[in-house]
Amino acid sequence: MTRYRIQVSRTAERQIKKLPLDARAQVVRTVQGLAVDPFPTGCRKLTGYDDVFRVRAGPFRILYSVNGGTLIVIVLKVGHRRNVYR
Numbered sequence: 001m002t003r004y005r006i007q008v009s010r011t012a013e014r015q016i017k018k019l020p021l022d023a024r025a026q027v028v029r030t031v032q033g034l035a036v037d038p039f040p041t042g043c044r045k046l047t048g049y050d051d052v053f054r055v056r057a058g059p060f061r062i063l064y065s066v067n068g069g070t071l072i073v074i075v076l077k078v079g080h081r082r083n084v085y086r
Helices: 010-018 021-036
Strands: 005-008 052-057 060-067 072-080
Touching (some): 005 010, 010 072
Parallel strands (some): 005 072
């Protein structure tokens, strides 16, 4: 099985560092899981974008883009569900 490379944007990196410790661990586990399966059960494509998806990690959302040609998953934003889409 082919593994995807994970790239985390600077914005997402800062957002992950601001999360509480238990939520941070849950988000990191979910992001690492995207390397094995970039389209896990429950992922949704965001309307209005060509290649941006979201996946849930408790009350937090991870917005990411998948480049299938080069096998890269780019994490764009991470945040609480009420703030991440702004």
